[in-house]
Amino acid sequence: MNGEKSADLLEVAGVSRHFGGVHALSEVSLAVAEGEVHALIGPNGAGKTTLIHQLSGAQTPDAGTIRFAGEDVTRLPMHARVARGIARSWQVTNVFGRLTALDNVALAVQGRQRDWGGSFRFWAPVDKERAIVDEAAAWLAEVGLAGRESTVAGSLAHGEQRQLELALALATKPRLLLLDEPMAGMGPEESERVVELIEHLGRKVTLLLVEHDMDAVFRLADRISVLVGGRLICTDLPDAVRAHPEVRKAYLGDADA
Amino acid sequence: MTQLILEQALNGFQFGLMLFLLAAGLTLVFGIMDMINLAHGSLYMVGAYLAAAAAAASGSFVVGVLAAVAGTAVVGALLEVAVLRRLYQRDHLAQVLATFALILIANEAVRMLWGDQPMLLNAPAALAGPVEIGGFSYPAYRLLIIAVGVAVALALYVVVAKTRLGMWVRAGASNREMTEALGVNVKRLFTLVFAFGAGLCALAGALLGPLLAVQVGMGESILILAFVVIVIGGIGSIRGALVGSLLVGVVDTLGRALLPWLLRGFLPAETAANLGPALAAILIYLLMAAILFWKPAGLFPARG
């Protein structure tokens, strides 16, 4: 992998973040290559979600740099990172509960509009903009929510809300998608559907996937990074990670048993 | 000149201490319950009126002050149990509307009881004159206010920083759920904090009564100053309230005394005479804007 530095879409170097006296992340360095599905695993409290926060811009690291497509984005606010192509989903469903599914995604599509003033348009009714409506409907279909367009998001089933969450992230047309436990709280059937969806997505965008379901991780990931106690202990191909002694000790040991 | 600056600085310090008495209760209420209480200034007014009434009835300033503190604490506790408690879970808009209504009611209640005219509250005769300190003379009564203010500020610091009650209060300001998990009866704690804050308001109202007018509406102007203090210091932080109070008190008082004179140094006399008071009047707001620009959560943010 060493010779292909230029192909790395995301380069994380020495990122640290602490809360009070707790070191949630200690000098984490990580590279995600363009086009790969990169999984991030580790026990609860290892700092996985905290890392996603630093990458998405929800928080700013205390030290270290984050480069995206060659540009330093360490200090950029979240919306500016989205504009550059970093999108995320949340571990706990985070949608617009009182808007319809279609309105949810339409907001995401509209957020991408940069033509004369983007969303600083004060006159023309937005629900007459076919381009936005049609694209939003297409994204809903893509994640398997066709037919649910006019259902209020808050009354969708849990699994459907997770799918909507994915549609929101996808509709920003990201180059890098950060997925924080996309299968959290799902039944086996719903999980299977999402795994298939991610498999399908992985062929289109670069993915950084945080997930607890090890079957899913080993099935989906091109490479896996392991985070334990805020430190990155290894990044490698799935089989190598499975065999890595420290990983077995720190993490897989109890998960595989 | 030195005499003037020194005197004004002391006046500012004294006003800052009184502001702190108001801001301390207010910042805890904001910090712990995330509640905006516009009626805090009304407690200050009620305290001043109670002090004036009790002093007039008993002939003793001290009795007036003590009666005001006790009476207002009771009023505060009743208010909390009857109205404010129902607002903690509501949004800020509902809190603004309800406490704005309380101001209207309090002002009219005071008018009904004591009339439209300002009430007279005299400082004790023994403290009426100035005292000499090393060739510098300063009103004795203002010295007393400074002494009381410093003593209360110290006591408050000890209570909040060193006692278990204070620990709960501080914990409540930074993390309400965690405090509840510790088994603290937050409901009762808050009634207590509120009554305590009301008592401090009354103390400020009673002590400032002889210097400022005891009249309807006195609570509102000082309330907004207390807001400025809290915003500068950081919501929920006692230390922030103290620093903010002294900063606002000194900057405001010195600004009013010195700015017109300073401006005369490099502006035409007429312009300076016009601009000086205006600039002095908005000085603390500019200070607040500047601090917020650099530190949006105030100087000592209580929440991580």
Place this chain on the structure above:
Amino acid sequence: MAGEGMKSALYRQSARRRGLAFAALLALAALPPLLQALGQDFYVSVAARMLIFALAATSLNFIVGFGGLVAFGHAAFFGAGAYAVAILAERGVTSAFVAWPAAAALAGGLALLIGAISLRTRGVYFIMITLAFAQMIYYLFISLKAWGGDDGLPLMARSTFGPFDLGNDATFYWVALACLAAALFLLDRIAHARFGRVLQGIRENESRMAALGYPVAAYQLACFVIGGTLAGLAGALIANHSLLASPNLLHWTQSGTLLVMVIVGGVGTLYGGFAGALTLLLLEELLTGVTVHWHAALGLLLLVVVFRAPRGVAAWLHGLFSRGGTK
């Protein structure tokens, strides 16, 4: 089918509602001749004042109800608009076509400055900071003797308005009504446009909007400025109405009153500001006739609203209305 879901929940504007709005506009326009026929000419001026406050409250409702920002300093923009007209009139600029836009622009500029700093904060901080900044403007105006100090700045006459004589109360009423109707129409368009939907999203879930690539603060600032600008227009009207730019217009209790109007009328509803201004000013007319302590009565009524009709009078009436309609 897809378009079906696109209608915003708060702003559901049907053809029927448009018809109702038009009928209400006609009815309001017919009020002055009606009052004059009844020999109640005085109330034409009272009604004009209600319309002006309705405009001010509507502008605040846009910030509070649509922008989701609890702003407690709206008096600054209202008062600044009034002073702008009075100061311009003193210098010989009496045309409404110059002075009123200038008043609105001044208020909008002020909103841009105050908003840019205040929006760095959230929640209770935002409430207190907008309040403090408005007080700053208040003290600035009363300490400048050139602008009348505590007494305010009087106007010799109402602004000139092309061939129309605003000195005539009925004409002035119609102009105020036209301003209010135009503002309501504009805000309704905005709420349905891209910008309005972004505001709705921000109100619903601010952090999610940032994660969709929206610079949230910029949209909130724009919303704040729009509200401030309209409040400046209302200020221009109120100075014309009372022939005085009074410091009372800038006082924080004015901000409180406007906010009370919004809450009473219904936060985030198009006609909330209108309903609230009407309710409060009618109450004032009624209660002042009954007791000198009408503020206390008003306070008690407000407490009832907070605890019994939290969504405002408009919603409460709407509830009664729709229940009656389904039977």
